[in-house]
Structures are given as C-alpha cells and as structure tokens.
Amino acid sequence: MKKWLKSPELRIGEDKEEERHATWLELFFDLFFVVAISEVVHNLSRDVSLSGFLGFLLLFVPIWWSWIGATFYANLFDTDDLGHRLLTAFQMVAVAALAVNVHDGLGKSSAGFALAYTAIRVLLVLEFLRAGQHIVKARPLTTRIVKGCGLGTLVWLVSAFVPMPLRFEFWMLALTLEFGTVLTAGKSVHIELAPHASHLPERFGLFTLIVLGETVLAVVNGVAQQQWNLSSAWAAMFGLSIAFSLWWLYFDNLGGSAIQAARACRCIGAYQTWVYMHLPLTIGIATTGVGVKHVVLSNPDLVLPSAERWLICASLALCLLTLGVIYLTGLSINAGLRCRARAGYRFVAATVVLFLAVAGVGLSPTELIGLIAVVCAVQIILDLRQVTSFL
Known part of the structure; x- marks a missing residue:
C-alpha cells in the first residue's frame, strides 16, 4: 500500500541522473495526443490556405502546450503513485474531450475546446500544488507555475462564455500569460531545477x-x-x-x-x-x-x-x-x-x-x-x- 500512497519527490539532481525512460503511463497518455493531433491536421487538410494555417496554429499550440505541462511535471516530480495516476487519468479524459472539439474548434465547438483545455490546466495546477506542498526546494517553481498557469486558465474559462471572434483573442492572451510564466522564471529556477537530461x-x-x-x-x-x-x-x-x-x-x-x-x-x-x-x-x-x-x-x-x-x-x-x-x-x-x-x-x-x-x-x-x-x-x-x- 505504501507504493500507492507516496508523495511527489524531486526526480532530478546529481544523485538521480541515471538513465531514465518514459513510463508506461506516459506512453499511454501520449496516445490521447495522437488523436488530438490527427484531428487538427485533418482540419488543415480541409483548408489549405493562410487562414486555414492560422487556424491550425491556434488549435495546435494549446495541444502542444498541454503535453508540455504534463511532460515537465512528470520529468521533475513523477513517483507513479496513486494520486499522480488518478490526476493523469482525468487529464486523459480532458485531452479526449479536447480532441472531440478540435474538429470544429474554431466554430461551434470552440467553447467546448476552451472548457476541455481549462480542465487540463486545472488538473496540472493541482499536480504542481501537490508537489509544492511536499518539496520545499521546488516551491519557487511550483508557486510560479500555479499563479501564472492559474491566471491563464481563468482567461481560458472566461473565453468559453465570450462571443467569437473575441474568444480567440482571449485564447492568445492566455497562452501569452502561460508561456511568459515559464520563460521569465529566471536562472535560479531553471538551473536549480533543470530537467532530467535523458x-x-x-x-x-x-x-x-x-x-x-x-x-x-x-x-x-x-x-x-x-x-x-x-x-x-x-x-x-x-x-x-x-x-x-x-x-x-x-x-x-x-x-x-x-x-x-x-x-x-x-x-x-x-x-x-x-x-x-x-x-x-x-x-x-x-x-x-x-x-x-x-x-x-x-x-x-x-x-x-x-x-x-x-x-x-x-x-x-x-x-x-x-x-x-x-x-x-x-x-x-x-x-x-x-x-x-x-x-x-x-x-x-x-x-x-x-x-x-x-x-x-x-x-x-x-x-x-x-x-x-x-x-x-x-x-x-x-x-x-x-x-x-x-x-
């Protein structure tokens, strides 16, 4: 039972830099992104134009960013405990919902796309909150992620109730906030918590x-x-x-x-x-x-x-x-x-x-x-x- 009730722990550091590979859970998680990417690529295939390409970007970037968030969390803190597995399972459901709404993600399904993405980010915030509670060294990073990602998530949530095309401006604002949160974290965070090199x-x-x-x-x-x-x-x-x-x-x-x-x-x-x-x-x-x-x-x-x-x-x-x-x-x-x-x-x-x-x-x-x-x-x-x- 102790295996399933473990707390998150830091998976990087000089004493933990042995060869490390993706877990079966991570590989299963990737399958949900296969579907989402296939859908957004199909959208571009139906409209090979500049506007079609820009629409592809607006949908592809949140998909990629969702994968990045989960990947970096697992890289730093994954202990494959029950809490992480359950939160990842809920993220899989949210990514599946994201894929369902990609087909008309810039039309009638755009609100559903925004809500699905919001759910993914809320679950990620919960994971980083949990890690910050147990790992003192990581708190500067987890606190920053929770605040920046939380603010971006709030903008995504509001966008679902805003009419188009203003909704898409909210999306771009939210992505700017989320990207900026990580890019401006500074050396103290990025170097002390540099990800696992393999x-x-x-x-x-x-x-x-x-x-x-x-x-x-x-x-x-x-x-x-x-x-x-x-x-x-x-x-x-x-x-x-x-x-x-x-x-x-x-x-x-x-x-x-x-x-x-x-x-x-x-x-x-x-x-x-x-x-x-x-x-x-x-x-x-x-x-x-x-x-x-x-x-x-x-x-x-x-x-x-x-x-x-x-x-x-x-x-x-x-x-x-x-x-x-x-x-x-x-x-x-x-x-x-x-x-x-x-x-x-x-x-x-x-x-x-x-x-x-x-x-x-x-x-x-x-x-x-x-x-x-x-x-x-x-x-x-x-x-x-x-x-x-x-x-």
Whole structure:
C-alpha cells in the first residue's frame, strides 16, 4: 500500500541522473495526443490556405502546450503513485474531450475546446500544488507555475462564455500569460531545477515520432484515395523518403547537451531554445505531412497549385530551419565544429526549399516532391560524410 500512497519527490539532481525512460503511463497518455493531433491536421487538410494555417496554429499550440505541462511535471516530480495516476487519468479524459472539439474548434465547438483545455490546466495546477506542498526546494517553481498557469486558465474559462471572434483573442492572451510564466522564471529556477537530461529528450523524441506518424499516415491516405499509377507511386515514395529524412536528421542528433549546459555553464539560453524550438519543428512536420498528402492527391499531369506548393515548401523549410537552431544549442558543451556545420547545412537546405516555392511555379507535383526529397537526402549524405571525416 505504501507504493500507492507516496508523495511527489524531486526526480532530478546529481544523485538521480541515471538513465531514465518514459513510463508506461506516459506512453499511454501520449496516445490521447495522437488523436488530438490527427484531428487538427485533418482540419488543415480541409483548408489549405493562410487562414486555414492560422487556424491550425491556434488549435495546435494549446495541444502542444498541454503535453508540455504534463511532460515537465512528470520529468521533475513523477513517483507513479496513486494520486499522480488518478490526476493523469482525468487529464486523459480532458485531452479526449479536447480532441472531440478540435474538429470544429474554431466554430461551434470552440467553447467546448476552451472548457476541455481549462480542465487540463486545472488538473496540472493541482499536480504542481501537490508537489509544492511536499518539496520545499521546488516551491519557487511550483508557486510560479500555479499563479501564472492559474491566471491563464481563468482567461481560458472566461473565453468559453465570450462571443467569437473575441474568444480567440482571449485564447492568445492566455497562452501569452502561460508561456511568459515559464520563460521569465529566471536562472535560479531553471538551473536549480533543470530537467532530467535523458528522460526529457526521450519524451520530446516520442512526441516528434507522433507527428512524423501523421506524415506517414498522410502518404498512405493520399495513395488510398488516388487511382494507383506510376506517378502516384513515385510521389508516395518521395513522401515517405521525406519523412524518413526528417526522422534521421532529428534523431541522429537528439541528446541532452542543452540541458547539461544549463547545469554545467549556468546558461539557460541554449536549454530554453532547445525546448521551444520543438514547437515550430512539430508544426513544420505536421504541415509537411498535409502538403505531402495534397501532392500525392494532385493530378500528376497538371502544375501543382500555389497553395499546395507553398504549404509543402514552407513547412519543410521551417523544419530544416528549426533543426539547424536546435543543433546550435549543443555548441556550449558538445563539439562545436560539428554542430555548427550541420546547422549550416540545414539553413542552406531551407533556403533551397524556399527557392523551390518561388521558382517551382511550372513544376508538376511529382517533380516538386522529387526535388524536395533529393534536398533532404543530400542532408543525410552530408552528415554521413562529416562523421567519416571526424573518424
């Protein structure tokens, strides 16, 4: 019985930095976000336009932020006790409600979306309150989270009863408050309570896999809805190769060096950059999947429409750009030359892909996605050559 009635405890520190992996509960929790992300990606697929993309952002960011809150709590305080399991179970229900309301989250379901998100944040506040009661060292952080997150949650709650489109302005205000609470916490909090250097990268990697899975699903759905022919086969192969390249470029450079730098160099800039660059990265991966699907579904004998061309090119360029920035966060503690070189490769590749968005007006869908796939494959080749030169 003692196992289930434990209090939260600090899971980080010099004496607790052994290899640590995600728990089964965390992996189960992620499944609920698979559904939510699938729904919001489907929304963008129905409206490939600037307004559709902005609507996608307004729904995707709260989903990502919900996952971040739960992940950081588990990273710092998870003892897998009965209280944590029950609060996580309630969060799962709230995330499921969030997914249900995403389909028309900017329309008639927007109030339901706001209330579901409010429930997620209330449960997170309760978890941090509980941790603060038992861990004196963590109280500066837990108190800050409870106040900032609590204020943002209140704004979300009020937004459910405010007419549209003013409701969405409340959402942006609430997200600004919540992001600002963490970003302005200061060195004393971020360095003293820097997250676990092996657990957190694994958790971010798992979320990235979820979003990459949407790209694979997009290719499969696109082919399933298309009459099978040589052009669609080539487009599908190129789409899968893009997903594989993104997997390679991210996971071949995944590590906790930015977190270690926060402790060793008392520098939180690299650590915060590493964390928050994952937001545009996952946005880019998700929207790249939508772009790939539309390329596969396009008539191979016609020029790819500009909206689809810009979606896939700009999305992939965003992925490559953020990957480059993420590599640079390893400069403060890793081999700086290798990180800097790989970041340079990504920045050049992002520029090339954006050039294709401008200059590829006359390209067919298969030609465009083929060129993009080649740009991604070249990145892998450059990385492999660099590894060989360092040996």
